[in-house]
């Protein structure tokens with residue numbers, strides 16, 4: 001909803017960039033922020049209180065609570081999940097990890113200091129933060145979505161049988177559904193489109209199927225809608 005509203009007011013927004021919403025007041029007692037993993041939407045909140053933005057954070061951890069939350073959520077948005085290997089790591093989080101409250105927030109914050117998980121390595125989620133195009137791109141479209149199709153990333157879109165069905169810049173495996181019908185239009189009787197935010201792709205019709213050339217700048221984690229219109233009736 002926030003993204004749709006932003007889109008309505010900023011027509012040139014292409015949907016591949018991360019949107020960050022910053023809210024001073026608390027929206028929830030149990031977190032300091034949220035992000036789609038992967039996705040392009042980040043919210044950080046509760047910046048007026050000690051829980052998420054304590055005045056002692058900087059001296060104890062080397063980074064303010066607000067900045068730490070922002071970085072944590074941005075890294076989620078690139079597809080990286082919570083990491084439990086080190087209680088000082090910026091990606092530690094619940095419910096996956098048992099967070100030691102004595103340590104967490106009171107020692108220098110680290111970002112994969114062993115370089116074995118998500119920085120300089122893709123061992124954790126199939127994603128190496130250092131290889132993401134976010135570091136080199138300044139304004140153009142970017143294939144943020146090129147998360148490896150074969151990885152241990154549970155968020156790669158898969159069918160029930162494990163088939164990865166949406167790989168950017170590759171012909172994806174098909175997904176389809178069936179229903180009882182007495183009418184089976186083909187060819188010119190069909191038109192179809194793929195819509196995700198401002199991205200609209202007109203499908204190529206082959207018999208009764210549609211294929212879509214999904215652009216490389218479509219960010220991983222974005223939802224989409226496919227519609228097929230029947231232009232002829234019985």
Ligand SMILES: [Zn+2]
Nearest residue numbers: 072076082093
């Ligand atoms: Zn988190």
